[in-house]
Amino acid sequence: MRKFPKALILSTLAVLVFLPRLGETCGPFFSTATFVRAHGPDRPMADFARGRIGVVLPDWHEAYRLVAYRYLESKPLSAGEQRSLLEHYDAERHIEPPDWTGKAAQGWTSAGAHYNPAPDPTGLTDYKQSQSEFSSYSNCLAPAFDTAVETLQDRARRFGAASPELQEWIRGQDTVFSNCSGGANIPPDLPATSNPLLRADRAYQIAAAHFYAGTSEGHEITKGYEIAIEHFQAIAADKSSPWHSISSYLIARTLVREAGVTAGDGQTYNPAYLAKAEAQLEAILNDPAQQSVHDDAEVLLGLVNYRLHPDQRKAELGKLLAGGKPDIHFGQDLIDYTWLGRRGISPATDDLTDWLSGGGTPEHAIATWRRNRSLPWLVALLWQLKPRDAAFSEVMGAAAKVPPTSEAYATVAYFRARLARESGNDELARHVLKAARTQSNAFPPSAIHLFQDEQMLVATDFATFESSLWQNPIEYDDGIGDIVPCNTADSPECGPQFSPAAATLLNSRVPAEVFARVALWGTFPANLRQRMAPSAWARAALLDQSKLAQQVAEAAGEAQPALRPYLQQYAQAQTREERQFAAVFAILHFPGLRPFVDSSYPRTTAFQKIDSYRDNWWCRDVGSLEEEVEYKNSDDDYQGKLMQGTPAPHFPVFLDAGERQRAAAEWQRLSSYGTASRALPRIAIDWARKHPEDARVPEALHLSVRAIRYGCEDGKPNPLSHEAFTILHQNYPKSEWAKKTPFWFK
């Protein structure tokens, strides 16, 4: 009996020790602040559809660039095209169609119940198991239910709601729809003495029932469809039937369905049946008498051609979507067009497709632009132009002539300003930006932010520079597919943040005194001043600029009162070495303390608390790469590309030569610290070896082990944890800090 508790304790210990200690992981999915939408337009999408295209970026998804092309070409989307676009696309690319089939089926059930108190209790499902045992297809589409409801209401008016004729009609229609999810139920013929309209309806119901029964059990694979076609042909030939036009179209529908169910290995459709459908649809479209079904026939022919003649269809869509005649199926056609593009078929044969492909080589782009002088091609050139290019002056000259009233103005002005700066002509860049600022009311937020980043780079005075540093995020991406728009500023996350470009510049291209000045600047948003003041102190302290550290100490203490005792220790330090240790000792206490500012992924964990995802202290880039600071690969991010794909940003223009020199030297020193989980423990250990009598040493060693455990890793083993652990346990074995440090970590 006495052994039991011991075994329990031992086993509990074993479990506790050997279960992993890392317990904070979750997902993890972090929300990312967006300042410039990388792959598409700003919300609301309706504004974009109406022509508020802002600055069109080359990384936008093809569908959005296509819409932009229309506006750049001064061929605005018609109201119908806008509507169709919005039905199929949102600001995150195309959206799946709503569950309109289920809704339509419910509409039929409700309408039928109105006239028949005992409707079919089994309900309706629109999907039917396919020949393959694992998959289904949508058998009864929404228009079928809608047509049935319309016809029901009409027949109720003609024959009376409670008439036996109507009840028989409803029974027939219920039988038709009973095949939607399977079965082969065919309504009976009506007697020859019945009302001719109802007989025509019944003939149509029988044909439809065969169509929906299709490949049902007991039938050969195409038997049901062949019977349906025979019935539809008979109705199409009966000009007295109200269903004769639609039946002609439904022959083609049946053939398309047959093409699907008879598809061989590796096929989606059987081309032989598609060819028959194509012939049927062309015959309909060539027959003015069948005008009432031309629209439906055109849509179906589009599908047939998509499968049967993809090259031809792509070219057709290219012409159609480029404008000329209104396209009420714009959204669907846009999806088809982009999907055909992804299949990698045929080189571009039309201007739109050529333009969307990126304009090919710079030579091709310049040749095309010289030929047509169109705005889309001017934009395509600006996207890829470099200051050293022979055509630089020519293209910049053309860009200068684009008036503010042009749809291309924001795009052209932005790239013109950027290229002017890259070519060293800051004066021109400022001139372009100043002119663009007068038009900014018409720009969406992403465009305003892009202009603002340029403004910051060429600002000639501190006040302009400072006022360009922060922006309100447009939205947050939660990392699992949901976007949370910042429609109002009531959420703290939607308040002012440093833009990615501003953070990079502040962190690596200004001297500590300017960094501190920004932190102390009176007009700066309070939330950012609060975040920046401790960073300014840490920066100054790590650079051993004790006077500057003293200047920002008060603001840092106000922002984070828990920091005050450590600020005081730093201020009282007598030697450079002691100041360095005091700075490190302070920083080790506060995982949120770092000598730089963050941007897209602002640290949300409390200043003094360990962040569960190791967003503690800093990584090896020491804040120079905004994305890397937050441990995210930025391959897919426009801003990331902007910052990483081009040379490091130059120093802010307003800095004089001495300030630039200091900024460069300071950055070299700061960046040489590397990751905090190496830099901080190294300094603490050195101090501990030289000054073992310092009462702060055991705590500093404990905090060093913690910093290695929870700080950013650089992928290599870190021997400092073991070193700090060993000194702590050998020299201060009875200290509370030794007791609090049972492990060391690689």
Add this chain to the structure above:
Amino acid sequence: MLRAIARINVSTRIGLILLVSWAVATGMGKPHGATRPAGLVDFPRLTVWAWEHPEDLRSLDPKRYAVAYLDQTIFIAPQVSSRPRLQRLLVSPAMQIIAVVRIEAGAAGAAIDDPKLPVQIAAMIVRSAQKPRTDVLQIDFDATRSQRAFYINLLREVRKKLPEGMPLSITALASWCAGDDWISGLPVDEAVPMFFRMGIDARPSSLPGWTYPLREPLCETSAGVSTDEPWPAIRSDEHIYVFHPGSWTPAAMAKMEAMVKP
């Protein structure tokens, strides 16, 4: 394990080794869920996930592979609806089959709290289990914190309605199997930790063979991986579910084989 020991000082290490020896001797070292439950034991080690793409998997050897195919997606918001698999799937007659039901709750909001919802959704899910070729049912639902209570009730309902003896599997965010261990005690036979598309920095290394601290026994018998991301270290007795972005091609299968071998 050895790496963990190496991080601890010598005296503690000796003590711990003794403790572990004792724990192993008494059976405590064996994870509770290390043996696959009945119904899954005879499954091949490799299962191919066949998502909503046209798939011809007839070339797969049923002795080496099983197929987990997306049978239906249930949407909870804005209204409850189900979309069955619309793409063709071809497998050999002897293939063991796992029917997967994906749940999309999106912005379900308060609707998720409706006490009738688990019953309604369970009835829809069980339709996949009742298909003649289904050997195992798997549910794929990335439940948020606010959806967990619903998910627990849903799994209880599904378990009640499931054909007798049919194993119930779920996919699990890796974090559910580690610190955020809310799935312990769920009425399921396995939880497949998803070691891909894990979000920012969740994967500790970009090199194959990385490790992740699982603590939930339900997660210890299998691993979910993808052909386009490095795999974690996988024990030889672990079942592997393999995802491929797009239709499975001979090249994708060869890649999977190459990733299994090391």
